[in-house]
Amino acid sequence: MKLKIFLFCSLFSFQNLAQKTxxxxxxxxxxxxxxxxxxxYLAGGMGDLRADHxxxxxxxxxxxxxxxxxxxxxxxxxxxxxxxxxGYGNVIFLTHPNGYVSVYGHLKEFAEPLATxxxxxxxxxxxxxxxxxxxxxxxxxxxxxxxGYSGNTGGSAGPHLHFEIRDANNNILNPLNFGFSxxxxxxxxxxxxxxxxxxxxxxxxxxEFGRKSFTPIKKPDGTYTLNGNISVVGxxxxxxxxxxxxxxxxxxxxxxxxxLLVDGQEIHYFHLEQFPNAVSHDINVHTDYAYEKTxxxxxxxxxxxxGNEELxxxxxxxxxxxxxxxxxxxxxxxxKIWDAYENGSTLNFTxxxxxxxxxxxxxxxxLPVIINxxxxxxxxxxxARNLKTVNSIAILNFEKSSTELAxxxxxxxxxVYLWDLKKGLPKSIRxxxxxxxxxxxxxxxxxxxxxxxxxxxxxxxxxxTLYDTLYLETNNIAxxxxxxxxxxxxxxxxxxxxxxxxxxxxxxxxxVYYTSRNQRRFLxxxxxxxxxxxxxxxxxxxxxxxxTIPPKASFISKSPNYVAIRIYDNLSGIKSFKTYLNDTYxxxxxxxxxALLWTVKSDSTQNFIGKLRLELEDNQGNKSSFVTxxxxxTKVVATKKEKHVKTKHKxxxxxxxxxxxxxxx
Numbered sequence: 001m002k003l004k005i006f007l008f009c010s011l012f013s014f015q016n017l018a019q020k021t022x023x024x025x026x027x028x029x030x031x032x033x034x035x036x037x038x039x040x041y042l043a044g045g046m047g048d049l050r051a052d053h054x055x056x057x058x059x060x061x062x063x064x065x066x067x068x069x070x071x072x073x074x075x076x077x078x079x080x081x082x083x084x085x086x087g088y089g090n091v092i093f094l095t096h097p098n099g100y101v102s103v104y105g106h107l108k109e110f111a112e113p114l115a116t117x118x119x120x121x122x123x124x125x126x127x128x129x130x131x132x133x134x135x136x137x138x139x140x141x142x143x144x145x146x147x148g149y150s151g152n153t154g155g156s157a158g159p160h161l162h163f164e165i166r167d168a169n170n171n172i173l174n175p176l177n178f179g180f181s182x183x184x185x186x187x188x189x190x191x192x193x194x195x196x197x198x199x200x201x202x203x204x205x206x207x208e209f210g211r212k213s214f215t216p217i218k219k220p221d222g223t224y225t226l227n228g229n230i231s232v233v234g235x236x237x238x239x240x241x242x243x244x245x246x247x248x249x250x251x252x253x254x255x256x257x258x259x260l261l262v263d264g265q266e267i268h269y270f271h272l273e274q275f276p277n278a279v280s281h282d283i284n285v286h287t288d289y290a291y292e293k294t295x296x297x298x299x300x301x302x303x304x305x306x307g308n309e310e311l312x313x314x315x316x317x318x319x320x321x322x323x324x325x326x327x328x329x330x331x332x333x334x335x336k337i338w339d340a341y342e343n344g345s346t347l348n349f350t351x352x353x354x355x356x357x358x359x360x361x362x363x364x365x366x367l368p369v370i371i372n373x374x375x376x377x378x379x380x381x382x383x384a385r386n387l388k389t390v391n392s393i394a395i396l397n398f399e400k401s402s403t404e405l406a407x408x409x410x411x412x413x414x415x416v417y418l419w420d421l422k423k424g425l426p427k428s429i430r431x432x433x434x435x436x437x438x439x440x441x442x443x444x445x446x447x448x449x450x451x452x453x454x455x456x457x458x459x460x461x462x463x464x465t466l467y468d469t470l471y472l473e474t475n476n477i478a479x480x481x482x483x484x485x486x487x488x489x490x491x492x493x494x495x496x497x498x499x500x501x502x503x504x505x506x507x508x509x510x511x512v513y514y515t516s517r518n519q520r521r522f523l524x525x526x527x528x529x530x531x532x533x534x535x536x537x538x539x540x541x542x543x544x545x546x547x548t549i550p551p552k553a554s555f556i557s558k559s560p561n562y563v564a565i566r567i568y569d570n571l572s573g574i575k576s577f578k579t580y581l582n583d584t585y586x587x588x589x590x591x592x593x594x595a596l597l598w599t600v601k602s603d604s605t606q607n608f609i610g611k612l613r614l615e616l617e618d619n620q621g622n623k624s625s626f627v628t629x630x631x632x633x634t635k636v637v638a639t640k641k642e643k644h645v646k647t648k649h650k651x652x653x654x655x656x657x658x659x660x661x662x663x664x665x
Contacts, residue, residue: 023273026098027179030073031143033104034060034150034161040182042246043160045253046174046340047272049287049298053280054272055254056172057103057164066108066159068150071143073102073165078139078147081110081118081132085592088162089154092147095136101170105162108151114139119587119602126578126585153591171274174256176340187245188343189255191216191224194335195239195299196232196351197288199322201379201408201418203234207358208411209381209418211239211291216347226349233355235324237303239288244339257338260302260321263331268302268321272313282311284489285467290376293487293517302335306377307446307467325353358409361390365413369434375421375471375485380440382417388432396426397435421471444470457481460495467491478502484539486516493535500544503530509548509620511572516540522572522619547571550624551616557598558628558636560607564598565614565626572619582610 034040044059062068072094079101080093088105092114095101110118117139122130141147152159165173176183197211198204205212206229216224238260243252260268270286285308287298303321304314314320325331335347365386373382382394382405394405394417408418419426425440444450446466452459456476467489475482479500504510507527512534514521523542525534536542549570557564567574567590577597579588586608587600599608614626 023173023177025173025177025179029098030100030102030165030175030178030180031071032180032182033071033073033102033163034062034068036071036144036182038182039184041249041251042183042253043158043251045244045246045256046172046176047256047275048254049283049300052284054172054275054283054286056277056280057162058175060161060163061249062150062159062161064159066149066151068161069146070104070107070111070148070150070161072141072145072147073163074098074100074143076102076141077136078114078134078141079136081114081130081134083118083122083128083130084154085129085590086155089156090148090151091154091162094141094147099168100173101164101166101168103162103164103166104148105164106151106153106156106160107148108153109149111146111148114147116603119600122587123585123602128577128588128590152593157593166277167274170277172277172280173274174272174340177273183246184248185246185339185341186343187247187339188222188345189242189244189337189339191218191240191242191335191337191345191347193241193299194226194347194349195241195288195291196230197237197239199235199237199377201420203232203236204355204358204409205232205236206230207409209379209408209416210376214349222345224345224347226347229352230349231352231354232323232325233353234326235322237301237305237322238333238335239291239299239301240335240337241297241299242337242345244343246339253339255300255337256340258300258302259334259336261334261336262323266315267317267319267323268304269315269317270300270302270313271315275311275313279310279312281491282308282467286311286313289489290487305468323351325351326355328352328354358411360407360409362387362392362407362410362415363413364388364390369432371429371431371434371436373429373436373438375440378421378469378471380419380421380426382419382429382431384415384417384431385413387415392432395430397428397430398424398426422469425471439473439475441472441474444472446470456499456501457483458497459483462492465490465492465494476501479504479544480515480541482541483536486538486540488539490537490539493537494539495533495535496542497528497531497533498542499531504544504546506546506548507532509622510544510546511620512536512542513545514538514540515543520545520571524619545571547618547620547622550622551618552624553597553614553616553626555626555628555636558630558634560609560630560632560634561601562599563608563612563628563630564596566595567597567614567616568595569616569618572622574616575619576617578615580613580615581608583613 041061042058043061044055048055074096076094076096079095082091090107091105093103121132150161165175194214195211196205198209214226218224257271285305287300292298330350330352333349333351338344367386370385396403396405405417407415409416426438428435428437442452444461447463449463450461479502481498512523512525523534525532551569553565553567556566579586588597589600590597608630612628617623
C-alpha cells in the first residue's frame with residue numbers, strides 16, 4: 001500500500017522551522033491509558049529502530065512496576081485478545097466508532113469480564129497461547145473503563161505498557177499526534193555520528209572506498225558541524241546515527257523526521273507519521289543492516305537504497321538521496337532532524353566534489369602474497385599485501401574467460417582492487433602468480449523466482465525473497481552449511497534442501513539450527529530420505545544438531561493456592577506444556593524470559609490440593625512428565641532469587657520522574 005500524502009519541511013531557520021503532519025487527528029477523542037491527567041514518561045517512541053521492525057506506537061513507563069490500571073482510551077468494543085509467549089504477550093485490541101483501533105500490550109492480567117472469558121477459552125482449548133476475536137457486541141467498553149493491568153509479558157524486557165493507535169487499514173499512527181498532554185517534550189534530538197558511504201566502484205571518500213565516519217560537534221548556538229575536510233568522488237550516500245531525548249528521562253528514542261539538503265535543495269525526506277504494519281520488517285533496508293550485524297549499532301540511511309521500494313515514508317525525489325559530486329566545487333550540506341513534538345536539530349558542513357590524490361602503486365615485498373576478498377553491495381573488494389611489483393595486476397578468472405584489473409588505490413602498502421559484480425562473477429583471483437579461489441556461485445535477482453542447485457544443496461527464492469541482488473556464496477562441511485552472508489537481509493524466507501556429508505544416525509531427533517554469530521536458533525526441518533528440507537528467514541550458517549534430552553523442571557514454590565515451576569530445555573527449546581490436577585487439566589501461565597511457569601486459578605474457589613502433574617515437550621519432540629503432591633499443609637516457598645512475585649493492584653500513584661531506562665519489545 002502506497003502512502004499518498006507527502007510531507008514537507010520548511011527551509012527557514014529552526015526558529016521558524018518545524019515538521020508538519022498532514023493527517024487530521026481528533027485531539028480530545030482519546031484518553032491517555034495510564035494515569036490520565038498526570039505527567040507520564042515514555043520508555044520508547046513511535047518508529048524507534050528495533051531488530052527487524054520499526055517500533056509501533058509508544059511504550060509508557062509504569063514506575064518500574066506491574067499492576068497499574070490500564071484504561072480504555074475511548075468507547076468501543078474488544079475486537080481481539082491474544083495471549084503470547086513472545087511479542088506483545090497479553091494484549092487487547094479495541095475498535096472504536098470512528099474507525100481507529102487501540103492496542104494495549106504486555107499486560108500482566110486482563111480485567112473482568114475479559115479475564116474470565118480468556119480463562120474459559122484457554123481451558124476449552126487446553127493451551128497457554130491463544131488468539132480470540134469476540135463478536136462486536138460481546139465486550140463493549142466505555143472510555144476510562146479498566147480493561148487490564150500493566151505488566152511485562154511477552155517480548156518485553158521491563159515493566160511498561162505498549163500502546164498503539166491504528167487506522168481502519170491497519171496503518172500504525174503515532175499516538176503523540178493525538179494531543180496527549182501527559183507527555184512533555186521540548187528537548188531536541190542529538191546528532192551522534194555521520195557516515196559517508198561509497199555506492200559504486202569508482203566512488204571514494206577522502207580517497208578510499210567504503211564507509212568513513214565523522215563526529216558531529218555541537219556549537220554554542222545549538223547547531224552541529226563537522227571538523228576536517230571531506231572530499232568525495234562518484235556516487236555516495238549519507239548515513240546517520242542520532243537519537244531523540246525527552247524531558248526528565250534518560251531514554252534514547254528514534255527520530256520522527258529527517259531531511260537532507262545540498263546547496264539548499266532537498267534531496268531526501270523521511271517522515272514516520274504513519275506506516276503500514278505489513279512493511280515494518282523493511283526497516284532492514286532503511287537502516288544499514290550490514291553495519292548492525294557487524295558492529296552492533298543501528299544507523300539509518302539518508303537515501304533510499306536499491307530494494308527499498310515498499311516503505312511509504314519518503315518524499316518522492318528523483319535522486320533518492322544519492323549524491324554524485326565530481327565538479328571540483330564545494331557544496332553546503334544540511335541535515336535536519338525532528339522528534340514528534342517538532343523539536344529539531346541541524347548539522348551543517350561542506351563536501352568538496354573532487355577526486356583526491358591517492359597512490360596506485362605499492363612497495364614491492366619479498367614475503368608471500370596475501371589475498372583477501374569481501375563483497376559490499378555490488379562490489380567485490382580485493383585486498384593484497386606483499387606485491388612483487390609496484391603496480392601488480394589482478395587477473396580475474398571466469399568460467400570461460402579472464403580479465404585484468406588494475407590497482408584502485410593503495411593504503412598502508414595494501415593494494416585495493418575493486419570489481420563491479422554486475423559485470424560477472426569471477427571464479428578465482430590471481431596476483432603475482434598466487435591464486436585464490438572465490439566462492440561466488442550465482443547471481444540471484446530480486447523480484448524474480450530463482451533457484452540454486454548443487455549435488456547436496458538446493459535453495460529456492462520466490463519473487464519476494466530478496467530486497468536487492470544477491471551474489472550467492474555457499475559452502476558445506478560435514479553437518480554444516482553456509483548460505484550467503486549474515487550481513488544481507490531477506491524480505492521472505494528461502495526454502496532449502498540439504499544433504500549432509502556425514503550420515504545422521506538419529507534423523508528423527510536431528511534438526512536445523514541457525515548458528516551464525518554465536519547464535520543457536522531452532523529452525524526445525526523435515527527429513528526426506530537422507531536430505532532435510534527447511535525454511536530460513538536469514539542468511540548465514542546453519543548446523544544440524546541432535547537433541548535427545550527431554551525438558552527438565554523443578555518445583556520451586558508449592559501451596560494450595562499457588563505452584564511455581566522452573567522449566568528449561570538444553571537445546572531445541574520448550575514447545576508446549578500442560579498442567580493437570582488429579583488428571584484434570586488446569587491453567588498455567590508462562591514467562592519464557594524467566595523460564596518460569598505457575599498455576600492460575602480458573603475461579604476464586606479453586607485450590608491445587610492433590611496430585612499435580614506437568615507434561616513438557618520440546619521442539620524436537622522429546623517429552624517429560626513431573627509429578628508432585630500438594631495437601632492443605634504444603635508450604636514450599638521459593639528462594640528470594642527464584643520467587644515469582646504476584647503483584648497486587650495498588651491505588652494509582654503519582655508518576656515518578658525519569659528513572660532507569662527500561663528495555664522494551
